Amino acid sequence: MLDVLRKIVQEVSVAPNLESVLNLIVTSVQRSMKTEVCSVYLFDPSDQRYVLMASEGLNPEAVGSVRLSAAEGLVGLVVDRAEPINLENASEHRAFKYVESTGEERFNSFLGVPIIHHRDVLGVLVVQQRDLRRFDESEEAFLVTLSAQLAGVIAHAEATGSLGTIGEQEKAVVDLRFEGVAGSSGVAIGSATVIAPPADLSSVPDKPAKDVAKEIASFEEALKLVRRDIKVVGRSLAQRLRTEEQALFDVYLRMLDDNALAGEVVARIEKGNWAQGALREVVTEHVRQFSMMDDPYLRERATDIKDLGRRVLAYLQEAAPASLEFTDETILVADELTPAMLGEVPSEKLVGLVSVHGSSNSHAAILARSMGIPTIMGAVDLPLTRIDGRQLILDGYSGRIYVQPGEDLLTAYQDIVKGEKEQAEELAALKDLPAETTDGFRMPLWVNTGLIADVARSLERGAEGIGLYRTEVPFMIRDFFPSEQEQAQTYRKQLEAFHPRPVTMRTLDIGGDKALPYFPIEEENPFLGWRGIRVTLDHPEIFLVQVRAMLKAGEGYENLRIMLPMVTSVREVEEANRQIDRAVRELQEEGHNIKRPLVGVMVEVPAAVYQVRRFARRVDFISVGSNDLTQYLLAVDRNNPRVADLYVSYHPAVLKALEYIAREAHKENASVSICGEVASEPGGALLLMAMGYDVLSMNATNLPKVKAAIRKITKTDADRLLKDVMSMDDADRIQALINERLDELGIALPAQPNIPN
Incomplete structure (x- = not known):
């Protein structure tokens, strides 16, 4: 059963649209469980009912027409209870409802399981048989496991289908909502610009072909270059391969013929999609078909097709890079946002950020918070390839994204944006006033920073100090460890700008979800692994250089504070103190006029x-x-x-x-x-003020x-x-x-x- 389950999930995950997903599910389940009927009902928000969307065994004319509420029939009972219903004789159950158009009166045994995604019942997966029997535990477990694994795929396919394809936008559903993790608070309303990494087919968005002939010419040129590459590789390996292995290169070349992949891509371009989007569609469809095959050799050809698709895409992107068009209210969307991507949008046009993957503590999210740009991370169900150019509402408070909002929703959020601007103007007047309660209690407010640009923003908002300077940010934007002198120059800018206010510099905190490209840490559970002080104490050469740079940067200012991250034991604190004392002593011996700064630990x-x-x-x-x-x-x-x-x-x-x-x-x-x-x-x-905290530090x-x-x-x-x-x-x-x-x-x-x- 595990092999069957894996194959069904694999087939469905690469299906091109919702209809294909559902037909694959009912056909595969009916065949693998050897039942007479398998059906899928999905929730339709327009009338709050569950619609028969696909069936193998029921009357085909019933598909799309049978609609049940959550209070109707056995399907409604599954929805209401949000748990499986397994019956030997369904017609005798009080909740049974006869729907003439389905022809299901012939079927006695019934097993229905809910399809649940993010706690919402998306639909119900049902199997039925004529025999009077109760489905056994293994069959029920199989269907429950399958529905759990398919829920996300169905949700994604449903959303993707609702958005329509090139030329179908006018049919698309409005007010589509997707959930993510709030990365930076605020509301943004704007137009989506999707940015895709090089040679990543899955992230290529659909775009209208502005010049069909030019797109076809670019594609054919890319094909020519890929054919050349394959021939060169084939010749270079000819002496080392057997005849049958050399034939694989001929297979590759045939795949690129006009009557194979190439012809289909050209046809998609002629229908209006640009070359890169057309290539993604065709390659995805062929990968799906090969992945479904029983023959292991043929299944492996799916990998070959993906490889060919990436090669062609690389040349397409090199010859005709995606032209990014930025509106005055651009919301940048990517599979995984990077700091470099933020720099591609003129700052005055960037109003929001969305990342399908990535964390709220990623470098991009940290930058977004410091810049005050509403951001949502981890929007895993967002159909990335279908939203370029669409209007979005980004709610950075709740972590929600709305695609193609209707007038009512748009008006509601426009009022929020207006209110935020008015509030920001009112709060600006507090810049030079202390954070003091009405009965005279003073609460120092400091800021968290990572870039020199944060300094001006923080001072503008009346910050009294820096409670956390993330020193890993300057490390992240380089291709190698910065030298002691480079670090000292960076740190001095922070210390100088805030002088005489205190600046708390956290020693290098990498690991977890903060990786350096030139110092990779590969771990199964990075949050419980080699990170923070554990890394730097294991590499005293890194720790000492950084501490020396901090001390040099603070010479003459005396506002430096050093903070140790991820401390779990007294031994770590004592060892770090010894290293700091050593750095102070060395620099004093070298003639620097410095004192030991205040040192603290992070809990x-x-x-x-x-x-x-x-x-x-x-x-x-x-x-x-x-x-x-x-x-x-x-x-x-x-x-x-x-x-x-x-x-x-x-x-x-x-x-x-x-x-x-x-x-x-x-x-x-x-x-x-x-x-x-x-x-x-x-x-x-x-609450923290009442608890007795002496300083609160936050984003500016x-x-x-x-x-x-x-x-x-x-x-x-x-x-x-x-x-x-x-x-x-x-x-x-x-x-x-x-x-x-x-x-x-x-x-x-x-x-x-x-x-x-």
Whole structure:
């Protein structure tokens, strides 16, 4: 059964459209389970019913016409319960509904399983037989497993089909919604520009062919060059291959003939798709056909076709690179965003970013937050190839993307954008005012930075210091480790610009989801692997060079603070202190006028929470990295869209840990700060202030909002809010209470459109 399951999933995953997906499913399941009927019902949001979309065994005329609500029939019962229904004699069940057009009265046994995607019941997969029998456990398990694996594929195919193809846009559905992970808050409304990496067929978007003849000529030139390459390789290997192996090169060449792949691509171009999009369509279809074949030799030809497609695409992209057209409101979309891609769009035209893959902590997301650009990461169901040029709404608060919004939705979000601009103008007036409660309690607000461009933005918003300077960012934008002198120059710009305000520089924090291309770390579980201080202590030459560069950069300013990431033991703290002392001593001996800076540790893992006092005796300050700490406490990868909704900053366990850290650090008279996302939310900032945190550090974009919240409340009211919150045991209720109190105080919350969920 496992082999059958794998084959069905493989076949379906490369099907070109929803109709093909569903027909493959019903045919394959009916054949493999040896049942008389297999059917798929899918939810139609237009009338809130489940429609018979494909069937093998029922009356073909019923397909598309039978529509059932969630309260009708056995299909409705499966939907209502969201669990399998397995019946020996379906007609005797109280929920059975006879639908004459299907002819299903002949079938007695019934097994229906829900197709669930992101907790929504997309549809129902049903098998039926004439015999009076109950499907056994292995059959039920097979169907449940299959539906779980197919749910994402069906959702993607459904969305892709709804968007239509070249020339069909006018038929496309409006208000299509896709879910991702909020990477940078805010709302953007604009036109999608899809950017594809070199020679990646799966990411090539559909675009109208502006000049059909020119597209065909480019394709034929690319074919000629690929044929040349194959002949050259074939000749060079001729002496080392057997005759039958040499024949493979002839097979490659025949695949490129006009009556094979080439002819089909030209036909697609003539229908209106540009050469690269037409190539993707044809290659994908052939790969699907070969992957379905039983013969192992023929199945392997799918790999050959993919290889040929990539070769042709590479030449097409080289000869005629995709012309990116940027509107005044461009939303850049990519399979995986990189910093280099951000640089391709004029900054005045870039209003939003979407990445199908990637994390909220990726370099691109960090840059987006520092630039204040609404961003969504991990939108894995977004049909990348079909949205170029389409209008999008990007909701960076909820992590939602709407494709082709209707008038009502567009108006609702336009009001939010207008409100955000008005609020930003009001908050700008707070720049030179302190973050001070109405009863006189002062709360220092610092910023998180990574680029020199962040400095000006931070100072404009009234930042009083840098709580986290991500030193890995300058490492990421190079092709090799920067020298000590290069690092010193980069760090000095931060220290100089903020002088005399404090600047906290985190030592190199790579590993996890932050990789350097020239220092790859390949691990099965990188978040529990070789990262942070573990890497740099294992490579003292890297650590010492970086610390020396920081110390040199701070000479004459004396506003440097050094912070150690991912610390889990006292031994790591003591070893890092020894290395820092060594660097100070060496530079003093070389004639530099420097002093040992303040040194602190980041509390990011549960092990560090319970050693705070021990750490505090050995360092000058404690800083909480609440993003990683929350992730490790809840065992939730916040970059995984499937579980991102389980990552909640107001989880009672997280709040108890944060309160404990502040209390324990103060017992050793150590200052304690926090530089995670929770500090950048008005509600979270008020709770942290009440917990006793000495400094809150956040991205510059959110600093004015946090300052405004602090200036509207008394410290006593914040303490009361914390007391009420700490007595609660549910994150959703805690969030609701915080929102209620903020609303009572007149503190603006992220606007929400008046639309159904």
